[in-house]
Amino acid sequence: MENDDADLFRCAVCGMSEGDSSNFTQSSLQTNAAVGCGHQFCMTCVERELSRRKVFPCPICETSVKRVTLSTRSLDDIQCEKDTSWRRRVMKVYNKVQTDFKSLLEYNNYLEEVEDIIWAIVNEEPNAEDMKNKVKKYELEHKSEIATRQSQRADEDRSIADRIATEQRDTERRKRQFLEEEKVIAAAKRRFKQESLQVSLGEREEVSKDLVAAQKAGYRNEILKAHRNRKAQSEMINRGPRVREPVGGYQDIKMDRNLYLKRQAAGGGIPSGSIMSQDKNWNLTVSTLFCAK
Numbered sequence: 001m002e003n004d005d006a007d008l009f010r011c012a013v014c015g016m017s018e019g020d021s022s023n024f025t026q027s028s029l030q031t032n033a034a035v036g037c038g039h040q041f042c043m044t045c046v047e048r049e050l051s052r053r054k055v056f057p058c059p060i061c062e063t064s065v066k067r068v069t070l071s072t073r074s075l076d077d078i079q080c081e082k083d084t085s086w087r088r089r090v091m092k093v094y095n096k097v098q099t100d101f102k103s104l105l106e107y108n109n110y111l112e113e114v115e116d117i118i119w120a121i122v123n124e125e126p127n128a129e130d131m132k133n134k135v136k137k138y139e140l141e142h143k144s145e146i147a148t149r150q151s152q153r154a155d156e157d158r159s160i161a162d163r164i165a166t167e168q169r170d171t172e173r174r175k176r177q178f179l180e181e182e183k184v185i186a187a188a189k190r191r192f193k194q195e196s197l198q199v200s201l202g203e204r205e206e207v208s209k210d211l212v213a214a215q216k217a218g219y220r221n222e223i224l225k226a227h228r229n230r231k232a233q234s235e236m237i238n239r240g241p242r243v244r245e246p247v248g249g250y251q252d253i254k255m256d257r258n259l260y261l262k263r264q265a266a267g268g269g270i271p272s273g274s275i276m277s278q279d280k281n282w283n284l285t286v287s288t289l290f291c292a293k
Helices: 002-007 044-053 077-091 104-122 128-141 143-200 209-218 220-239 258-268 282-290
Strands: 031-032
Touching: 031 258, 077 104, 077 128, 077 143, 104 128, 128 143
Parallel strands: none
Antiparallel strands: none
């Protein structure tokens, strides 16, 4: 068994390996990617044999060796890539899910059938061509159903991607909030030390009550509560003044010339950004907005 494994890393014709001192050109061995072979050949033997004929047999397993079947990668890499490629193509056609079947047994039989198709094609079994034709025939007969399931799968993938993006945004938001809170706590600690030093130097009578309470509570709860209150107040200020809804609710008013002139007279001649607009007949403006004529 060990000798067989060693032969896989030597030229099947002359027995040279890549690390041998006789490999003057330091060329890599070529792997015969044909199924059932996987043996390697040095470039000297390959060029010599292919100069005489287009195909020559492997001296170990007698599998045909062609220039198109030679590769610098190992047989495992080639087979893995081949399996991945065909699996993607077959699963794109046979794309049913468990909910499409009445029982779990039927679904498992369906998956087993798909695996048999992939195995036969990848390993070039005698029925490989029949399996390829079977896939093509199934695709033609169930074209609309396949397209519908592909669309559903795409929607599910987008939904999953959206959920992941939302979770990432929430994580980033919580991270920023945590860092902001840590900055506030650190600033409160610095203020407490500074005011304590000022008290000891006689520059002030006592430390601020909010800092003392925060220091006793371990900073976090009291400081964060005050920080959130200040943040909420600033948001209310930024939103600007609000007009209270009248007792009878909003009423539909038909605009006419007199009502238009009333509104113009209430705020006319004053720029919208001027502070004087707040003092210019505000009650008249509100009455024309919500009250019937």
